[in-house]
Amino acid sequence: MITHWQQIDGQFTKTKKDDIDSRKPVWVDARNVNRDEIQELQEEYGIEQDHLMDILDPDELSRMEDGEGYILTIVRVPVYDPQAETPYLAVPVGIIIKGKTIITLCWTDCEILKDFGNNRVKNIRLTDFPSFIVQIMNRANLNFLRYLKEINRRSTSLQNEMKQEIQNSEIMLMLGLEKSLVYFTTSLRSNALLLQKMKVTKLIKFDEEDIDFVEGVMIDNRQAIEMADTYSNIIFGVMDAFSSVTSNNLNIVMKKLAIINLIMMAPTFITSFFGMNFKLPFETLPGYVPVTLSTLLCIVSVILSWWLLNFNDTKKAFNNGKKLSRKQRAKIKQETKKLRKQEKKLK
Numbered sequence: 001m002i003t004h005w006q007q008i009d010g011q012f013t014k015t016k017k018d019d020i021d022s023r024k025p026v027w028v029d030a031r032n033v034n035r036d037e038i039q040e041l042q043e044e045y046g047i048e049q050d051h052l053m054d055i056l057d058p059d060e061l062s063r064m065e066d067g068e069g070y071i072l073t074i075v076r077v078p079v080y081d082p083q084a085e086t087p088y089l090a091v092p093v094g095i096i097i098k099g100k101t102i103i104t105l106c107w108t109d110c111e112i113l114k115d116f117g118n119n120r121v122k123n124i125r126l127t128d129f130p131s132f133i134v135q136i137m138n139r140a141n142l143n144f145l146r147y148l149k150e151i152n153r154r155s156t157s158l159q160n161e162m163k164q165e166i167q168n169s170e171i172m173l174m175l176g177l178e179k180s181l182v183y184f185t186t187s188l189r190s191n192a193l194l195l196q197k198m199k200v201t202k203l204i205k206f207d208e209e210d211i212d213f214v215e216g217v218m219i220d221n222r223q224a225i226e227m228a229d230t231y232s233n234i235i236f237g238v239m240d241a242f243s244s245v246t247s248n249n250l251n252i253v254m255k256k257l258a259i260i261n262l263i264m265m266a267p268t269f270i271t272s273f274f275g276m277n278f279k280l281p282f283e284t285l286p287g288y289v290p291v292t293l294s295t296l297l298c299i300v301s302v303i304l305s306w307w308l309l310n311f312n313d314t315k316k317a318f319n320n321g322k323k324l325s326r327k328q329r330a331k332i333k334q335e336t337k338k339l340r341k342q343e344k345k346l347k
Contacts, residue, residue: 001030001031001032001033001037002028002029002030002033002037002040002041003028003029003030003031003117004016004017004020004026004027004028004029005026005027005028005029005117005126006020006021006024006025006026006027006126007024007025007027007124007125007126007127010124011119012027012116012117012119012124012126014117022100024100024126025100025101025102025126025127025129026100026101026102027101027102027103027104027116027126027132028041028101028102028103028104029104029113029116029117030103030104030105030106031104031106031108031109031110031113032106032107032108032109033056033105033106033107038052038056041103041105045070045096045098045101045103046068046069046070046098047067047070047096047103048067048068051065051067051072051094051096052094052105054074054092054094055074055092055093055094055105055106055107056105056107057092058089058091058092058107060074060092061074061076061092061190062074062075062076062092062187062190062191062193062194063194063197064194064197064198064201064203064204066203067096069098070096070097070098071096071097071098071203071204072094072095072096073094073095073096073097073133073194073204074092074093074094074095075092075093075095075133075136075137075140075191075194076090076091076092076093076140076187076188076190076191077090077091077092077093077106077110077112077136077139077140077143077187078090078140078143078144078147078184078187079091079108079109079110079111080111080147085176086176086179086180086183087176087177087180088147088150088151088177088180088183088184089180089183090183090184090186090187091106091107091108091110092106093105093106093110093112093113093136094106095132095133095136097129097204102126102129102132104136111143112136112139112140112143113136115139116135116136116139121135121139123135128210129204130204130205130206130207130210131209131210131213133198133204134198134210134213134214134217137191137194137195137217137221138213138216138217138220140191141191141217141220141221141224142220144184144187144188144224144228145220145223145224145227147180147184148181148184148224148227148228148231151177151180151181151231152231152234154173154177155174155177155231155234155235155238158170158173158174158177159238162174162242166242166245166246171239171242174235174238174239175239177235178232178235178236178239181228181231181232181235182232184224184228185225185228185229185232188221188224188225188228189225191221192218192221192222192225195214195217195218195221196218198214199211199214199215263301263304264301267297267301
């Protein structure tokens with residue numbers, strides 16, 4: 001969808017193509033574009049096809065480039081898509097300056113451009129295109145910081161759920177958040193390089209006020225990079241810790257199964273041996289004797305299995321009992337010494 005905007009009394013106003021005032025600058029907002037709209041932009045403004053394909057490439061990095069009669073700037077901005085496997089993404093936004101027209105092009109619905117159109121961003125001058133580009137990057141940094149805080153809150157809630165019971169769905173959500181942080185870090189570093197280039201470039205003329213604004217945006221960008229690195233390290237450590245916990249629980253289960261298997265080997269061996277053409281040792285005895293012996297053996301096997309499975313807990317309890325008895329003995333000795341001293345004083 002292509003929308004034309006002009007600024008009237010400091011506010012962006014949607015303007016039809018036929019009603020555009022040629023004396024004022026125009027902002028052409030192109031979002032969720034299709035092939036026909038891309039062809040229209042290419043023919044009307046003379047944009048090279050390679051540049052349009054670069055803008056529509058989801059993996060394109062931030063950069064500034066000189067075209068034939070226009071200046072192209074690509075900025076990475078954050079996008080939230082709750083239906084996607086990776087909910088938080090960073091997409092490229094192309095900004096093209098040609099004469100009195102500035103064109104923003106994005107293959108998806110960009111929240112930052114939507115805020116500009118709804119006049120949620122203050123102190124925007126459409127007559128100053130360099131400042132307009134820096135405003136977009138500043139808004140992108142603010143959204144990066146906001147989404148990073150949301151990622152941290154979601155990861156914390158998932159960690160609390162995984163402490164109770166680890167499920168595959170929770171692990172996949174954590175992996176999606178980890179991928180989002182990687183995308184954010186890459187995009188923020190790409191924007192940082194673009195901001196450094198803006199300070200020394202001759203393609204766009206920045207005044208002193210714009211240079212100060214660029215330095216402020218660079219500070220926010222560095223802060224967002226540090227936050228993304230910190231949250232990424234935290235999630236990586238949490239995933240590593242939960243994988244160790246899962247492996248430990250699996251080892252405990254396998255240990256218990258191995259103990260049960262060893263206990264069941266003895267009766268299995270006996271029944272297999274006497275299942276051949278051998279006389280059983282209790283054939284001449286009454287019928288209730290083998291039944292009683294079998295029952296006793298089953299009870300002994302159950303008790304032995306329970307003792308082996310809880311051997312470590314029993315050992316710890318026994319050791320704790322020893323420690324408590326020693327402490328109690330020490331207290332008794334101290335009390336007896338006090339009593340003896342009191343008896344001597346009384347005498």
